[in-house]
Amino acid sequence: MRQNIDERTGSPTRQPSFVESHVQNLRVAAHVTVLHEGDPARRIMEVVEGAVMLTKLLPDGRRQVVELLGPGDVFGLAHDEAYACSAETLTPATITTHERNALERDPALAARLLRRFEAQLCVMHSHALVLGRMSALERVAFFLLRLMPDGMVGGTLRLAMTRQEIADFLGLTLETVSRAFSELKRRGLVVLQRADEVRIQDRSSMRRLAGAA
Amino acid sequence: MRQNIDERTGSPTRQPSFVESHVQNLRVAAHVTVLHEGDPARRIMEVVEGAVMLTKLLPDGRRQVVELLGPGDVFGLAHDEAYACSAETLTPATITTHERNALERDPALAARLLRRFEAQLCVMHSHALVLGRMSALERVAFFLLRLMPDGMVGGTLRLAMTRQEIADFLGLTLETVSRAFSELKRRGLVVLQRADEVRIQDRSSMRRLAGAA
DNA sequence: GCCCGCTTCCGGAAAGACACTTACGCAGCC
DNA sequence: GGCTGCGTAAGTGTCTTTCCGGAAGCGGGC
Incomplete structure (x- = not known):
């Protein structure tokens, strides 16, 4: 607690x-x-x-x-x-x-x-x-890339934040964040072992989504 | 130009x-x-x-x-x-x-x-x-209060920015900014002598809208 | 008078709000 | 030890709201 x-x-x-x-x-x-x-x-x-x-x-x-x-x-x-x-x-x-x-x-x-x-x-x-200018999907992609610098390629990221905290960071609701994760998964850009364990599968597509960040 | x-x-x-x-x-x-x-x-x-x-x-x-x-x-x-x-x-x-x-x-x-x-x-x-968290109307109210510190009460603010620039600052479109100005005018919170001359009429309501900023 | 920027109108898309379901971790219990 | 039930967090479906996006009309300044 x-x-x-x-x-x-x-x-x-x-x-x-x-x-x-x-x-x-x-x-x-x-x-x-x-x-x-x-x-x-x-x-x-x-x-x-x-x-x-x-x-x-x-x-x-x-x-x-x-x-x-x-x-x-x-x-x-x-x-x-x-x-x-x-x-x-x-x-x-x-x-x-x-x-x-x-x-x-x-x-x-x-x-x-x-x-x-x-x-x-x-x-x-x-x-x-x-x-100010990115869509929900772009925000989540940007967020994941930011937590996953180029160095740790192939590694699995352990999120220390809940969906609500991510939503409050990205100016979204937790439902929209959840849907964005599902959409990234569906497109094959990320893999979620568990809700808080993310692996970036297609880094270049993620970069394109996030505005080459 | x-x-x-x-x-x-x-x-x-x-x-x-x-x-x-x-x-x-x-x-x-x-x-x-x-x-x-x-x-x-x-x-x-x-x-x-x-x-x-x-x-x-x-x-x-x-x-x-x-x-x-x-x-x-x-x-x-x-x-x-x-x-x-x-x-x-x-x-x-x-x-x-x-x-x-x-x-x-x-x-x-x-x-x-x-x-x-x-x-x-x-x-x-x-x-x-x-x-991340404010509505279009709240953003515009916040913006005007920020340009109009408490000191210059009653004064008229001369905007040095176009609607497009304000929109790009507030994460909106120029149409939405224009609509927000009209709504603030309609509610009697501001007076627009011209498109780029704003006078805050009801400061306390503006503050409430802008989240007591 | 003309032009640029602003306003207004409309339909449409994206995200929000709400409700419900599902998954997981933990504590208590048989 | 494993079953069970509860609590929290996440995923999903549906509807609503807000804002966007194109287009047309307005108006002040050069």
């Missing part, structure tokens, strides 16, 4: 020893909400290991997964001193956190974050193209 | 004196493509004055305006040493450009870019929510 970080490791605001340190490593289980949209933004965080998703909510409950993060990616960004997104682990994860004002004192850290921000901004630009 | 920067000020690659300098200010007219998606990424740019849009294209010509930039915003980001987006001015603009490797030598510049990247990344997160 999914639970909040507050319930198992304690919220940052309730553990002064955690807040006071400049750098802190953190092990968290899967499906833990590491921080909440709107909370005061005291720290900035880096994924060391594992996968994290950033989400935003509309007042009526509609959700968007705005970013998927892996090792090296940075989160905990602030707008008006409050976190702009919630962050939830998809897998067990290791996270490093820094005090926000450490950025001024640590030029090496700032330089690393700058490079990473540039990469993440480019990924967000691609994602805007996906959300 | 819209034209490419190459045709009026010369491409950076053809003006060595421009390329060699570390910092260069640039005046460009409206509707000029300052840089092209895929070109080798030699410089990083800041908007000093005016408005710039970043666009991405799919092979079949579908376009997404991925970001709208104003004074202070940064563009010219690279993925694999190539520009990830094209950049086109919406208005006459002043642009400062830096050599990419100046980032290592100039910590003040790096610090400024870091802060700006953080802000732009947050805006992209919001935009993902808009593109």
